[in-house]
Amino acid sequence: MGGPVAPPPPGGLAGHLDGFVRAIRETGIPVGISQAVDAAEILTVVDLLDREQLRHGLAAVLLQRGNQRQIYDTLFDLWWPLGDRPVAVPEDGEGEGEAVTLDAPDSAGGEIDPSARLREELARLLAEGDEAELARFARRAVAMLGQTTPSPSGQSWFSYRVMRALSPDSLVSSLLEGLLAGGERGGMAEQVARGEVRERLRSFKDAVDTEVRRRQADERGRDRIAKSAVRPLADQIDFLRAQQGDLAELRRMVAPLARRLAVRLSARRRHGREGRLDFRKTVRASLATGGVPVVTHHRPRKIHKPELVVLCDISGSVAGFSHFTLMLTQALREHFSGVRAFAFVDSTDEVTRFFTPGADVADAIRRIGREADVVAFEGHSDYGNALEVFADRWPTVVGPKTSLIVLGDGRTNYRPPGLPVLADLVQRSRSAHWLNPEPRRLWGSGDSAALRYAEAIDMVECRNAAQLADFVTTL
Amino acid sequence: MPRPPTQLPQFSSVSDVAKRLSAAGYLTDKQIATTVFLADRLGKPLLVEGPAGTGKTELAKALAAATDSELIRLQCYEGLDEARALYEWNYKKQLLRIQASQAEGGADWDTVHDDIFGEEFLLSRPLLTAIRRTEPTVLLIDETDKADVEVEGLLLEVLSDFQVTIPELGTVVATRRPTVVLTSNATRELSEALKRRCLYLALDYPSAEREREIVLSRVPDLAPGLAEQLVRTIRALRALELKKSPSISETLDWAQTLLELGLDTLDEAAIGDTLGVVLKHASDQERAAAELRLN
Numbered sequence: 001m002g003g004p005v006a007p008p009p010p011g012g013l014a015g016h017l018d019g020f021v022r023a024i025r026e027t028g029i030p031v032g033i034s035q036a037v038d039a040a041e042i043l044t045v046v047d048l049l050d051r052e053q054l055r056h057g058l059a060a061v062l063l064q065r066g067n068q069r070q071i072y073d074t075l076f077d078l079w080w081p082l083g084d085r086p087v088a089v090p091e092d093g094e095g096e097g098e099a100v101t102l103d104a105p106d107s108a109g110g111e112i113d114p115s116a117r118l119r120e121e122l123a124r125l126l127a128e129g130d131e132a133e134l135a136r137f138a139r140r141a142v143a144m145l146g147q148t149t150p151s152p153s154g155q156s157w158f159s160y161r162v163m164r165a166l167s168p169d170s171l172v173s174s175l176l177e178g179l180l181a182g183g184e185r186g187g188m189a190e191q192v193a194r195g196e197v198r199e200r201l202r203s204f205k206d207a208v209d210t211e212v213r214r215r216q217a218d219e220r221g222r223d224r225i226a227k228s229a230v231r232p233l234a235d236q237i238d239f240l241r242a243q244q245g246d247l248a249e250l251r252r253m254v255a256p257l258a259r260r261l262a263v264r265l266s267a268r269r270r271h272g273r274e275g276r277l278d279f280r281k282t283v284r285a286s287l288a289t290g291g292v293p294v295v296t297h298h299r300p301r302k303i304h305k306p307e308l309v310v311l312c313d314i315s316g317s318v319a320g321f322s323h324f325t326l327m328l329t330q331a332l333r334e335h336f337s338g339v340r341a342f343a344f345v346d347s348t349d350e351v352t353r354f355f356t357p358g359a360d361v362a363d364a365i366r367r368i369g370r371e372a373d374v375v376a377f378e379g380h381s382d383y384g385n386a387l388e389v390f391a392d393r394w395p396t397v398v399g400p401k402t403s404l405i406v407l408g409d410g411r412t413n414y415r416p417p418g419l420p421v422l423a424d425l426v427q428r429s430r431s432a433h434w435l436n437p438e439p440r441r442l443w444g445s446g447d448s449a450a451l452r453y454a455e456a457i458d459m460v461e462c463r464n465a466a467q468l469a470d471f472v473t474t475l
Numbered sequence: 476m477p478r479p480p481t482q483l484p485q486f487s488s489v490s491d492v493a494k495r496l497s498a499a500g501y502l503t504d505k506q507i508a509t510t511v512f513l514a515d516r517l518g519k520p521l522l523v524e525g526p527a528g529t530g531k532t533e534l535a536k537a538l539a540a541a542t543d544s545e546l547i548r549l550q551c552y553e554g555l556d557e558a559r560a561l562y563e564w565n566y567k568k569q570l571l572r573i574q575a576s577q578a579e580g581g582a583d584w585d586t587v588h589d590d591i592f593g594e595e596f597l598l599s600r601p602l603l604t605a606i607r608r609t610e611p612t613v614l615l616i617d618e619t620d621k622a623d624v625e626v627e628g629l630l631l632e633v634l635s636d637f638q639v640t641i642p643e644l645g646t647v648v649a650t651r652r653p654t655v656v657l658t659s660n661a662t663r664e665l666s667e668a669l670k671r672r673c674l675y676l677a678l679d680y681p682s683a684e685r686e687r688e689i690v691l692s693r694v695p696d697l698a699p700g701l702a703e704q705l706v707r708t709i710r711a712l713r714a715l716e717l718k719k720s721p722s723i724s725e726t727l728d729w730a731q732t733l734l735e736l737g738l739d740t741l742d743e744a745a746i747g748d749t750l751g752v753v754l755k756h757a758s759d760q761e762r763a764a765a766e767l768r769l770n
Contacts (some may be wrong), residue, residue, distance in 0.1 A: 030667070043673065052505045052509075053505070059506075059675075060509070061674060061675070063677070064675055066524060127681075187743060188769055189742075191766065192710075195710065196710070198714075252716075254661045256661070294567045364601060
């Protein structure tokens with residue numbers, strides 16, 4: 001996205017805002033010019049001394065989705081940092097005497113062993129659970145413990161130093177003790193308390209990270225820190241590279257998409273809301289209004305019962321993707337009774353039975369690996385054989401009412417791709433789509449038969465949840 | 476760009492928003508109060524997005540109550556069209572009118588024409604109603620994501636200029652701009668163009684503190700200690716990966732249930748008995764029971 005034409009003034013609030021907007025844009029959040037203008041207008045309306053007002057105010061015009069908020073907050077803390085001058089702490093609002101004295105620069109030298117005392121205080125604050133207080137403490141802890149001799153890259157502030165000195169994780173058991181207040185262990189109360197402790201520790205860690213980033217930014221320039229601090233948006237995470245931690249997020253995103261997809265497939269052609277005119281009924285009804293057909297009557301529409309067949313590659317090369325595709329299948333099963341799922345590596349087996357509504361996806365995937373008959377020979381994908389087995393053993397599954405979705409990377413290990421079988425399946429189905437987790441530029445490279453498949457079937461690049469959403473909306 | 480009809484700001488400051496909304500029974504946090512204040516100041520529609528049951532619709536209602544406005548609601552659904560959202564000619568009445576004039580011996584066409592395309596035969600739908608009102612109005616466009624994409628185009632047009640052109644009658648311009656609140660469950664991405672014109676407010680589950688206050692203000696008879704316990708449990712449930720996380724409205728239902736049952740502590744047995752109030756999928760209940768060691 002090109003920047004606005006106006007050259008940013010060297011300094012001043014407007015220039016600063018411009019830099020902030022550019023930084024947000026760089027993370028991939030689209031911010032239009034009109035939004036940038038609105039942001040400037042926000043500055044004239046909010047109380048600039050109230051940092052939180054500014055934060056939420058700018059967020060209201062610059063963001064358009066809930067999941068952008070985390071990135072935004074990270075950048076906001078870099079661009080509009082809390083000042084660390086000992087005297088001026090008005091941004092914080094409510095009075096805080098202690099921060100003024102303790103936040104003094106290079107205070108680490110003054111004390112003999114600050115970490116033991118800080119640890120005690122941390123334990124107390126975590127037990128109380130006051131977020132604002134905890135954040136203030138994090139700033140102080142970083143000031144006292146976070147600095148070391150600069151590394152070769154010129155970086156001298158590190159959050160691991162703070163975490164090591166305070167080792168908050170070792171406080172968990174005493175915190176639990178406190179939260180349970182003598183109650184018995186092992187039951188629900190402990191689980192609830194554990195969750196709470198975990199949440200507080202996370203918020204403390206976030207506060208430390210934020211403060212360290214601010215210090216680093218002072219040292220090495222905001223832009224460099226901004227680049228490294230920002231994680232990609234969840235819907236931009238590549239399926240093939242998704243990590244364990246991302247999967248939960250992906251699962252949350254897939255469910256609504258599957259619902260949408262189910263609706264789309266079942267109602268692809270909508271000819272108005274009602275069926276054909278019921279002539280007889282209309283004329284009968286018109287007698288009441290002197291022969292004028294004031295109200296028209298229609299025959300009810302035939303209910304279209306769609307069938308969806310999902311055929312997915314679950315071989316090792318697409319492990320991350322197949323995890324996701326099975327998630328999608330499971331979600332579809334929940335909205336759509338006519339779903340049949342088939343999985344293949346070098347042979348095909350029906351896996352519908354593993355996806356009873358309400359079943360756990362991770363569990364289903366484990367069972368498929370164990371129980372389903374998807375490997376005939378040695379466990380490398382063989383599309384040709386898999387397609388043949390599918391067409392052979394389940395010849396009636398794909399029919400004129402069926403929507404077929406194939407999920408896979410189309411890498412055949414240089415074996416016959418089975419194009420005629422696929423073409424035949426496509427021909428027989430009502431609609432057919434192939435979602436490919438590989439970037440389009442890699443299609444057809446090496447052993448990928450994607451381009452050849454693409455001639456027979458509508459193939460769509462589907463590397464992340466955003467692209468899946470696009471596919472669902474254009475369907 | 477012609478500025479739409481203006482309206483005097485209704486709130487004097489962010490804290491004024493918070494105060495008046497809470498008087499109307501809606502507890503805000505800083506984010507909500509700031510965004511509502513800006514929407515009022517800048518005269519922009521407010522797009523509220525978030526999971527079901529986090530108080531999106533409630534916010535619009537409270538806003539109407541706090542500003543002494545009437546709430547006009549347009550509920551979106553798949554298949555909503557202009558005729559349901561904007562206006563429609565009452566063709567049944569028109570037909571009868573023509574019939575009647577024929578029976579009378581036939582007035583000339585011009586009279587009939589002018590007659591049947593008059594105010595009397597116009598069915599005003601929420602959007603037009605909101606534009607034509609001269610008293611303060613809050614227009615709530617609920618569950619915008621449920622409507623088809625074409626409706627967004629219509630909304631764009633209406634929300635940017637606050638005017639509607641009816642070919643037979645002419646252009647209706649708002650004399651007083653309504654406060655517009657759009658809500659969405661984010662089941663589908665709304666168009667960029669629509670989002671750009673709105674102030675965006677992402678409503679998520681509230682902080683523990685705010686949720687406790689909400690519970691206590693809505694179910695005032697509940698003991699504070701129990702409310703605290705309740706909120707902690709709800710938060711633990713939300714941390715699990717459930718099909719449907721319990722929302723604020725479910726927290727309130729749960730509080731009400733506990734009160735009705737006369738339970739004074741939330742132990743394993745009490746939760747086991749009442750879990751159906753907050754978790755509405757069998758699989759979610761099983762999962763929660765396993766993770767929280769209920770049995």
